[in-house]
Amino acid sequence: MEFYIGCFLSIVVLGWWFLCKDSNLVEKKAGIPRGNSGWPFIGETLDFIAAGYTSRPVSFMEKRKSKYGKVFKTNILGTPVIVSTDPEVNKVVLQNQGNIFLPAYPKSIKELVGKSSILQINGSLHRRVHALLAGFLRSPQLKARITKDIETSVKGCLASWSTVYPNTINLQDEVKKITFPILVKVLLSVDAGEDLKVLQREFNEFIKGLICIPVKLPGTTLYKSLKAKEKMLKIVERIIAQKRKDGMKKTEVEKGPPNDAVDVLLGEEGNPNATQCLPLDFICHNMIEMIIPGEETTPTTITLAVKFLTDCPLALSNLREENMELKKQKAESDDEYAWTDYMSLAFTQNVINETLRLANIINAIWRKTEKDVEIKGHLIPRGWCVLASLTSVHMDEKYYDNPYQFNPWRWEKISVVNNNCFAPFGGGQRLCPGVEISRLEISIFLHHLVTGYSWVAEDDTIVYFPTVKMKRKLPIRVTPHNKLDSE
């Protein structure tokens, strides 16, 4: 019996070896980057995940890059993947001329976001929706309007955190009380109240299913997530139907500029140049799906900025000095803050750039190829995935001296404009439409934190898998400066 099992296993192993040998030969000829496909079925998934749990998740890429070059092949999660750690190749993938690269997400995410989500649609519909939303989110009018809301929310939260002193607050969770309401306000004009409460509660349930086993039976995480989405949809549908009804009663002049992302998409109904109106169902689903990329990213960046500043007192002191100067000017002139005041603080922007580089909130961008494509002599065959590793570039000492050091001063000599080596918000066709609104939120938060408060953070470490976050949610004790003065 053992003999037959032995023979059978030998045949399987030999067969697999011959297959790999043959496919390696074909791939070599065709110009597919070198690399290792790993074990049958699991490929190099275990190595990939294991690296994710270390303090240097980029070690998976670094090891292979030194062996095979900046672009290499591997096999992760049952899929052949070409990994690029080359900023020029990443740029071509992100620019996506000719619509060759389609977004590629795990099955659970695809199931939850649906086919008509901005995260999944392609071609002309995607370009149209992306342009509408990005145009609105980046507009000076929105930034001017939302600045007051962000300030009120930041000041309220900071004051409430200091009341629990000497107890700690978990910054990673608490910051969401600022960013979530702002996001929902920007998308749907929902203010504090019951709708906001339910949306926040159901959204927390909804995102649990983003990374899970994709089984949709009652009781499973995916099933509960879909149910939570249904509850959110009901609220969003009601809000949008009301907005539409109100809008229909108004003339174009009465309507004025859009208040939120829904207005922008509904506005296509009255646009004579729009070839087709966007269906209501499409708008409702997309409003929920837009929350996904915005909800976790900005609070995590704020949390990590506080962590890096805690560990670098010199940077904190420079940041405080710059922001105190602005606060003094504003107090003397009795002027309100404009969004441009916050964004023009050079060192503060350098702190944000350095946080985004070092934190690598979105570590890589996954795409799937529609047809064979060649970039810089590397063939990416049709149907393969491409992983454009942003982290590998951000942590490459060829582009950044001492890449693991938090050094905001490096940005005094580096430009962020047209810089292929700095892409925390992606690039090309799918460049994050929330880029400016999130930078504004972070700037306003840092300003009011460092000019009005001091804090002490407990020990905590950054974890990188499956997403970047603080292991203990960064517990901090916040004290107002006026309290310190009176002590």
Ligand code: HEM
């Ligand atoms: C620090 C905060 C943020 C970071 C680091 C970030 C990062 C990114 C990245 C890397 C992408 C590109 C994904 C891809 O190419 O597949 C992206 C896309 C996107 N982001 Fe953000 N994001 C942030 C905040 C936000 C916010 C606040 C919003 C909402 C207002 C938002 C909405 C989106 C949307 C809708 C997309 C998809 C765009 C498309 O596929 O056309 N993001 N983000």
